[in-house]
Amino acid sequence: MAATSDYAGAAACAACHPNESKQQAASAHAHALSPSKPGQPGEWAFGAGAQATTFVRRAGPANYMEMGESWYRAINGFALTPGHHNAQGVLYRIFDPSAGILRCFSCHSTGPLNLASDGAITPHEEGVRCEACHGPAAAHARNPAENPMPDPKKITADELNRICGDCHRMPAAAGDATNLENAWNARHEPLLLAASRCFRESAGKLSCITCHSPHAPLETRAAAYDGACRSCHARAAHRVTISGRACASCHMPRVRPQENLAFTNHRIAIYRAGDPLRPVFNEAPR
Ligand code: HEC
Ligand code: HEC
Ligand code: HEC
Ligand code: HEC
Ligand code: HEC
Ligand code: HEC
Ligand code: HEC
Known part of the structure; x- marks a missing residue:
């Protein structure tokens, strides 16, 4: 140590x-x-x-x-x-x-x-x-010349989610029965992100720093995250009207585990208005 x-x-x-x-x-x-x-x-x-x-x-x-x-x-x-x-x-x-x-x-x-x-x-x-x-x-x-730092750009998405997850909580281990629909778990972003199709089906490309600067203060304008979504979803097909609204406002809704506290649901998915915890599964009839 x-x-x-x-x-x-x-x-x-x-x-x-x-x-x-x-x-x-x-x-x-x-x-x-x-x-x-x-x-x-x-x-x-x-x-x-x-x-x-x-x-x-x-x-x-x-x-x-x-x-x-x-x-x-x-x-x-x-x-x-x-x-x-x-x-x-x-x-x-x-x-x-x-x-x-x-x-x-x-x-x-x-x-x-x-x-x-x-x-x-x-x-x-x-x-x-x-x-x-x-x-x-x-x-x-x-003495930086004699003691170079490991290049942080070479950290894989998986390793990065672990570095952040060390404090923000790790994704669930296989067989873990953590209830992802418990509002308090919304504060455990790595756990929820790892449960989303974006994470599971993007071959290890999605990490916390796809959307967040590791250094700068949190970006709080929801529309500022649209670019990250579009980098993988250039043409998302919608029946609903989305014009003028940020992707995250519908697909990463705010969750309120108690009065005066709100977190962002990092389980990116389709949600009905007013029900920010239970995804509507795209393949199921709606
Ligand atoms: C005397 C100057 C100096 C100091 C002090 C210094 N660094 Fe560096 N650091 C460098 C140089 C030179 C490099 C290599 C060139 C570059 O990428 O900027 C570097 C690179 C890095 C890198 C990137 C490695 C890479 O491959 O891109 C990290 C991370 C880093 N330093 C962290 C730190 C941290 C954390 C501290 C404070 C605890 C620190 N440095 C203090 C000079 C310094
Ligand atoms: C929350 C974690 C975290 C903290 C805190 C943090 N860094 Fe970083 N840093 C990263 C990650 C992750 C990257 C790689 C970013 C990338 O791949 O674009 C990085 C990249 C860097 C680089 C390389 C930048 C480049 O363009 O090559 C330097 C230098 C650096 N950090 C220095 C610092 C210094 C100095 C501090 C404190 C003032 C600091 N970092 C605090 C996570 C962190
Ligand atoms: C050593 C523990 C630790 C590590 C490692 C860590 N975080 Fe954090 N993070 C915290 C704590 C504690 C807070 C709460 C800060 C506060 O509001 O007091 C936080 C807050 C944040 C916030 C919200 C900031 C705000 O303005 O509300 C973001 C975004 C975040 N972390 C992202 C990351 C990312 C991305 C990484 C990995 C690159 C990371 N963190 C690594 C402990 C950590
Ligand atoms: C496993 C790491 C970890 C431990 C242990 C931990 N915190 Fe935190 N704490 C965090 C992180 C990460 C955040 C940021 C949560 C977010 O914004 O999603 C945070 C946020 C907070 C906040 C900001 C408000 C909030 O609820 O988000 C307070 C206050 C706080 N912690 C107090 C404490 C106190 C007091 C303890 C001990 C009883 C504690 N924390 C233990 C990681 C930790
Ligand atoms: C690294 C690439 C990547 C990023 C970044 C990304 N996604 Fe995804 N996302 C995927 C993949 C892969 C799938 C699996 C289905 C597909 O290919 O459309 C998916 C699926 C989805 C789905 C369908 C979910 C379901 O349960 O059926 C939605 C909605 C979605 N993404 C929205 C977003 C939004 C909004 C953002 C930005 C906040 C985002 N994605 C960022 C790769 C990504
Ligand atoms: C696809 C984009 C995306 C990814 C990937 C992502 N986040 Fe976020 N994150 C957001 C958005 C959007 C917000 C809400 C910002 C706002 O409006 O305040 C947010 C907010 C946060 C906050 C502030 C508290 C909260 O929940 O609102 C923390 C902490 C955080 N993210 C940590 C992480 C960590 C740790 C990871 C990696 C496991 C991660 N994020 C990955 C988009 C992302
Ligand atoms: C007004 C809320 C809303 C906004 C804003 C929104 N979406 Fe959606 N999204 C939905 C709904 C609802 C669905 C389910 C399909 C439908 O009804 O159109 C969906 C479906 C999706 C899907 C799955 C489509 C498929 O073919 O399986 C992806 C990917 C997606 N959205 C990405 C995005 C991206 C990227 C943005 C931002 C450019 C965005 N969404 C903005 C509500 C929204």
Whole structure:
């Protein structure tokens, strides 16, 4: 396993890779974790606030607490944290075998976590930064000529979906009975993308970066994704009128697992208006 000293940190990349650095610093990835700001509750703020921010604090020698109220952009205010039943918060044991709280920090930060003897968790680098995807790069940053990075353009679509899936959740293993029509699973984009015909029938060409820049902030204009669709579906046959509407608005509908949160159904398919989770199978009579 890589040691802390193998990681240079995003600041070390900026001088030589200014474009990626500038874009990435503005992304939600870069702000997925930060210390709570003055006026915010708790000690740590999880989530860049694109949709929500959940606060976490130390709670005694053996525990951390995920606080019961999160901030939601949709209401610009506080409401129950996803999955919580009251505002008291949920305790996590630091040394729980399932490592729940350590896993929160791992997915929202970069490099190895530092765990002090008193149990305090400190991320090596806050947020999802360069080396979360590219791997430790301290040697490269010191001397790029002698320590070239693996060329990320040579990563196959399958490997890429795994790199992203490491945090965004892996596609289901064979025989996995995960219910793809459960609204909470819409936040697991690799799982749903892998279940779509676009993915299964495009011979390993479709990956997360077919549609998303790995560095730039999320593109939120639905029509901006039309080009990616058309690269494989130059002439999609429609009986319905589609003029002026983005492909994704019908084929990747928004799913709302609870109030104030919405995700995009990455199981690209045909859906009826108002039913964003159950695909209408094209081969079945409709
Ligand atoms: C180390 C874990 C990790 C890895 C690896 C990772 N992500 Fe993320 N990603 C996150 C977290 C955490 C968020 C939530 C950011 C937030 O809103 O706080 C996120 C958010 C996103 C978003 C939404 C950004 C927004 O503005 O709402 C996109 C798109 C995304 N990731 C795509 C990718 C792609 C594509 C890859 C692979 C090339 C990838 N991610 C790899 C952890 C990761
Ligand atoms: C397996 C990796 C992983 C773990 C573990 C994890 N997160 Fe995340 N988190 C993500 C990713 C990926 C996203 C982006 C989801 C999306 O936009 O589809 C995210 C998004 C969020 C958001 C933004 C709002 C939302 O619901 O999308 C908050 C807040 C958050 N996580 C808090 C936490 C907390 C608190 C914990 C621990 C209790 C935790 N996360 C554990 C990967 C993880
Ligand atoms: C979410 C994962 C992720 C993060 C975070 C990330 N990258 Fe990348 N990066 C990629 C992927 C995937 C590619 C390959 C893109 C392609 O094939 O077009 C890439 C490509 C690159 C390239 C090659 C560009 C080219 O045109 O050849 C450089 C340089 C780079 N990244 C630097 C950085 C730096 C510096 C940071 C931090 C500021 C960073 N990356 C953060 C995933 C990531
Ligand atoms: C002293 C300058 C320097 C620093 C600092 C530096 N790099 Fe590089 N990097 C290079 C050079 C030179 C190349 C090869 C030419 C190119 O593709 O730009 C390169 C290439 C890359 C590539 C692409 C490899 C390819 O084949 O396309 C990635 C990814 C990358 N660097 C990531 C990083 C990350 C992450 C950091 C920070 C931890 C970093 N670099 C710091 C100079 C640097
Ligand atoms: C890498 C290529 C690729 C990309 C990109 C792609 N698709 Fe597909 N898609 C396919 C293939 C292959 C099929 C299988 C049937 C066929 O050939 O039309 C398919 C099937 C479909 C179907 C039929 C689904 C069903 O259940 O019958 C729809 C609808 C669709 N795609 C819409 C889209 C939309 C909308 C986008 C953009 C958001 C998109 N696709 C992006 C390759 C792709
Ligand atoms: C065919 C195009 C396409 C592909 C491939 C794709 N996405 Fe998306 N993704 C979208 C669209 C469209 C949105 C909605 C953007 C918006 O309007 O805010 C989105 C949104 C997201 C978001 C923001 C939260 C949400 O669900 O709305 C995350 C995170 C994300 N994608 C991750 C991924 C990951 C990880 C992969 C690879 C497994 C992936 N995407 C592959 C088109 C795509
Ligand atoms: C108004 C909603 C809507 C929009 C916008 C839309 N579609 Fe469709 N699409 C459908 C419906 C409904 C079907 C099922 C066939 C039908 O009724 O026309 C379909 C069918 C398809 C199919 C399967 C056709 C076949 O021959 O099996 C593909 C591929 C597809 N759409 C791609 C796209 C692409 C690419 C775009 C953007 C250029 C797009 N769609 C925009 C609703 C939409």
